[in-house]
Amino acid sequence: MERKLHTKETCKQSVTEITDALYVLNGKWKLPLIVSLTNGPKRFNEIQRELKNITPKVLSKELRELEQNEFVIRKVFDTVPVSVTYELTEYSKCLDDIIEALRAFGQQHRERIIGKNKSSSVHEHAAELPEPEYADELEVLK
């Protein structure tokens, strides 16, 4: 149960650092958006198709914010009509560890949930820890 961070001071400092990080990456879309750009530049509608359920308004806003934080660069080509691409910057590479950790957790957590649901007849800890309704809590689970 012991972790690397265990003094009161490093712990408080970590809370601040995490808060800073989340301030920049918050919301439902920023990280998925960055991931969807990892295999090269994409155009607006292309992204919208890939990130099922994102509306143009929200996508537009998220892209603007990522641009301001220098994770994404917007390139306009003066074709007729204009075409616009979005691509990741060099700086965005500093997010790779976060993305990889989230990805690994997401994958493992989904498997855990599926396993849980299969053996859901066993309720030994039901009183202390209510059996979560995982099926409703993860959206896709195809």
Next chain:
Amino acid sequence: MERKLHTKETCKQSVTEITDALYVLNGKWKLPLIVSLTNGPKRFNEIQRELKNITPKVLSKELRELEQNEFVIRKVFDTVPVSVTYELTEYSKCLDDIIEALRAFGQQHRERIIGKNKSSSVHEHAAELPEPEYADELEVLK
């Protein structure tokens, strides 16, 4: 500019995995809350004091959600009056990589912003990439 994930398929799958992960960890408080519990069990008011600005209503809700996802366990001691502690579960360890990555990024990003603000007289890329108002964008920066 090449990363590990670069085929269309692995990229789409990663988006799903990230979405799953964020589904469980979303919001402003869950990760900071978990971090604040890394140096041992804490009581309700103790947490509230440590996480400046969280209201009891929100804290209560966040703790309930973390409990349902089995990251936190709530222990009630029948002292008079009852005392309650919250502590991290074994399973919560699977979040350590995420937390460490976010922490490292948060720390480095804050330093980058401070550096940017010092040399803010240089505006060579102002037209393409508006100089972000970092001072307003990070909340603490004491």
Next chain:
DNA sequence: CATAGTAGTATCCTGTTGTATACTGCAATT
């Protein structure tokens, strides 16, 4: 000629998140 695609913007609306304030009932402290 109608449809589809381009890169978004404009409005309106809902739902969650967060804030503010007050309150509980009991015990220990001042």
Next chain:
DNA sequence: AATTGCAGTATACAACAGGATACTACTATG
């Protein structure tokens, strides 16, 4: 005897994120 701390709940409200739908002006395709 009054205040403080405990672990929250209750109520009302404000703010913001996000969703639904429609629309622009232009071009290419069927």
